[in-house]
Amino acid sequence: MKDQLRRLEPDFWRAPSAHNTQPWTLTYTDGEAEIGWDPSRALPVSDPTGRDLRLSLGAFIECCLIVCAGAGLSVAFRPDPGPRRAGFLYAAAQPYATPFTTADIRARGTNRGEYHPGRLPDSLVAELTGMRRLACRDLADLLYAADLHQFGDRDVTRELRAWLRLTRRHRRYLLDGLTDRALALSRAEAAGLRASLALYPALRRLGLPRVLAGASRGLLDYDGDVLVLVGPVSDELELGRVLMRHWLTLSGHGYTTHPLSQMIDCEPTRQALADRLGVADPRSLLHVARVGRPKSPAAPSARMRT
Numbered sequence: 666m667k668d669q670l671r672r673l674e675p676d677f678w679r680a681p682s683a684h685n686t687q688p689w690t691l692t693y694t695d696g697e698a699e700i701g702w703d704p705s706r707a708l709p710v711s712d713p714t715g716r717d718l719r720l721s722l723g724a725f726i727e728c729c730l731i732v733c734a735g736a737g738l739s740v741a742f743r744p745d746p747g748p749r750r751a752g753f754l755y756a757a758a759q760p761y762a763t764p765f766t767t768a769d770i771r772a773r774g775t776n777r778g779e780y781h782p783g784r785l786p787d788s789l790v791a792e793l794t795g796m797r798r799l800a801c802r803d804l805a806d807l808l809y810a811a812d813l814h815q816f817g818d819r820d821v822t823r824e825l826r827a828w829l830r831l832t833r834r835h836r837r838y839l840l841d842g843l844t845d846r847a848l849a850l851s852r853a854e855a856a857g858l859r860a861s862l863a864l865y866p867a868l869r870r871l872g873l874p875r876v877l878a879g880a881s882r883g884l885l886d887y888d889g890d891v892l893v894l895v896g897p898v899s900d901e902l903e904l905g906r907v908l909m910r911h912w913l914t915l916s917g918h919g920y921t922t923h924p925l926s927q928m929i930d931c932e933p934t935r936q937a938l939a940d941r942l943g944v945a946d947p948r949s950l951l952h953v954a955r956v957g958r959p960k961s962p963a964a965p966s967a968r969m970r971t
C-alpha cells in the first residue's frame with residue numbers, strides 16, 4: 666500500500682487548508698497510513714480552537730479517499746483521534762464510493778478575484794447539506810468589521826504574515842502559504858502590502874488596520890451568495906470532508922469559493938452572523954465563503970508535494 670499511496674501524494678496534497686499550511690502528515694506503518702498533523706503548521710493564534718485545522722484534515726481525508734478510488738485502490742478511513750492524529754487509511758474490501766474524480770480534485774481551487782453577478786440556483790444550494798445561504802451585500806458591514814478586527818490584532822497579523830509569499834523571490838513561494846498570485850494581487854498591490862506589513866508595528870496606531878481592512882471593502886458589494894457551513898463543533902473533522910465534497914460539487918458546476926473565515930474568527934461578527942441566520946449557538950458556524958462564477962481563472966496554489 667505504501668508505494669501505491671506515495672505515488673498519489675501530489676493529488677492528496679491538493680486538499681485545501683487555511684493559509685495553505687498543508688498541516689497534515691501521512692506516516693506509513695504496518696500496511697496502514699496514519700493521518701496526523703504537524704503542530705508547526707497549525708495556526709495557534711488565528712485558529713486557537715483548531716476548527717480550521719480539523720476542517721482542513723477532513724478535506725485531506727476526503728481527497729485521499731477520492732484519489733485512491735480513482736486509482737482503483739480499495740482504501741477506507743478509520744477515525745482514531747489521538748495526540749496529533751486523526752485516524753488511519755487502511756486496505757478495505759471495496760474502493761470508496763464517490764461521484765468525484767482525481768480530475769475534479771485537480772480542477773478545484775479558491776478564487777479571490779471578481780465574480781459575475783448572480784445567485785446560485787436553489788436546487789444546487791439544497792444539495793449542499795449543512796450550508797446556509799445569505800446575500801453578499803447583506804454581509805458587507807460584517808466583513809469590514811471582521812477585517813478591522815483581524816488587522817487590528819498584531820499577533821493575528823504577524824501569524825498571517827508568516828504565511829504570505831508576496832514576492833516570487835520568497836524561498837517557499839512554490840511550496841506553501843498564500844502567494845501574491847493566489848491572493849489575486851497585482852505586483853504593485855503585493856509590494857504595497859509587503860511594505861505596509863513590514864511597517865505594521867509603527868503604523869498600527871496610525872490607522873494601518875483601517876487601510877488594510879478597506880482594501881477588501883467592495884468585495885461583497887455585488888449580487889452574489891455567501892454560504893455558511895453550520896454543524897456541531899464536535900464533528901469538525903467529518904464536516905471538513907463534507908466541505909470538500911460541497912466545494913467539488915460547486916466546482917463541477919463552474920462555481921468557485923472564496924473563504925472569509927475572519928467573519929467567524931471575530932467574536933462580535935460571529936455572533937451577528939449567527940443572529941442573522943437564526944442560529945442559537947454561534948460556535949456552530951464552521952465556515953464562511955462567498956461563492957460564484959469567477960470572471961477569470963485563479964492561479965493554482967503552491968504545494969509541498971508536486
Ligand SMILES: Cc1cc2nc3c(=O)[nH]c(=O)nc-3n(C[C@H](O)[C@H](O)[C@H](O)COP(=O)(O)O)c2cc1C
Pocket residue numbers: 679680681682683684685716717718720721724773774775776777842843847923924925926927952965966
Ligand atoms: C478551513 C479553511 C479556512 C480557510 N479560510 C480562508 C480565509 O479566511 N480566507 C481565504 O482567503 N482563504 C481561506 N481558505 C482557503 C485557503 O487559503 C486555500 O484553500 C489554500 O490557500 C489552498 O488553495 P486552493 O484552495 O486554491 O487549493 C481556507 C481554507 C480552508 C480549508
